[in-house]
Amino acid sequence: MSLLVVGTLAYDTVETPSGKAEEVLGGAATYFSYAASFFGPVRLMSVIGADFRPEDRELLAGRGVDLGGLHVEPEGRTFRWAGRYEGDMNVAETLDTQLNVFADYAPKVPEPFADSRYVFLANSPPAMQAHVLDQVSDDAFTVMDTMNLWIDIAREELDAVLQRVDLLIINDQEARMLAGESSLIKAGRAILEQGPNAVIVKKGEHGAFLFSREFFYAIPAYPVETVVDPTGAGDSFAGGLMGYLASEDRVDEASLRAAMLYGSVVASFNVQDFSLGRFKEIERAQIDERFQEMLRFTAHP
């Protein structure tokens, strides 16, 4: 298996009904790679500033995350995000975004990463995602995320990238926006027409749908009693999903169904604490336990 992620490493300041966390390790590539690391090694590409804490780098390296693609801007400052969650924990209110070193990031895939078989393009400008696709193998299983901002201001570039990836993973609001359809079922099917072979629509506490040309699959979310902080849930979902697929080294209907459940389970741990708090307390065994629970929760009559 060889799994590559390209995206942000960040410091987040997050407020939720459970409390506040300041300047904690976050970013899409952080959550993705930690989540995927439960299943095997991960290759990471990102950019950080001189302020990136050595212990955070060690944390990732200690999880088997290959930092050979981590670019340091000695004069720069690491990406910052600040946000707040209230009533509906599915939607973050962004209070501040500072792209910092990420603003001028031109990801260059290092030679040893070029043969990666599984590639995740975390949320970033579509042109940046396209630039990464140019540098990886045509045979790679490519997966992308995006966000409302790019649907708004970079639609043409986004449409072009959509044509080139195997799987799009987005949330329900983004799916509706991308398809211009208020029905989520219509939206998922319409996005399939726009290029990708499959679309996963994440619905937070309501689970997720997978639309492909061959089958439709729906799962509930793992039932978490208290969501402390949903930040990174989507990237943790993608990390669990792709970590599992890469570890099986097989993408078919059965592995995708299992990967959806693994993604959901991994995300269910992530939301139980701020930053990587809960991830640091668990091992693969606990993930497999919840996976078995999910099988029981959804078992057929």
Next chain:
Amino acid sequence: MSLLVVGTLAYDTVETPSGKAEEVLGGAATYFSYAASFFGPVRLMSVIGADFRPEDRELLAGRGVDLGGLHVEPEGRTFRWAGRYEGDMNVAETLDTQLNVFADYAPKVPEPFADSRYVFLANSPPAMQAHVLDQVSDDAFTVMDTMNLWIDIAREELDAVLQRVDLLIINDQEARMLAGESSLIKAGRAILEQGPNAVIVKKGEHGAFLFSREFFYAIPAYPVETVVDPTGAGDSFAGGLMGYLASEDRVDEASLRAAMLYGSVVASFNVQDFSLGRFKEIERAQIDERFQEMLRFTAHP
């Protein structure tokens, strides 16, 4: 099997993004009994006014609904409800409610109905539900619905009825309100402590949860592309669920899981047209087809 429902027969005026329907046949007991009639005979108790249309009575009778418990108030007017659905089709905005003959309804279970093995107490004042429970067999499998109004103004009576039923079926907002818990998972588990042996929480397009002392079960909704009118979806769900249970004459984990899927499927037809429009076009075979689809949509890896 002997399945009894007590609840409203009504004339509804409904506005949705798809259009408007005026003075169409509705009411909880209407939707429930038509939905259950796909699985077998139904006994109905309700009250109507002299304005109730003969063809509506014939429609139900023609479905094998025993109207032996239908009381006619010759001077009275049938229950009326008017509502509107906008953006979030899960929530109706009530424009008008006229209880009319239902205001003074004191349901008297006819002798031939007293041995009913399955009893559904549709949404109505808790004292009225208790009065029905007094008249049916202690061995009956009893199921109830309720609404925010009774949680607000008749909490004590409601709590007393909750202690006496086997299963409570409510929607997500009501569950949160009844338990005083914003987490739906906590809410479901908390309501179990309040009396019923099982609780089903309906989440509209997001499916449903079943909480019991023995197991937890989660299903997605059947993926409907266009929801024309959600009125009656909850009662159709309950009708499909109890119709199936009564036809199997068995309540255990396996039959409850299957019943949840049948409820969901029957509701998925109901929302595809106003009033009973879609129900009138289908037969049991189409329900079984969607049931099989649901098994595929949720099949394990």
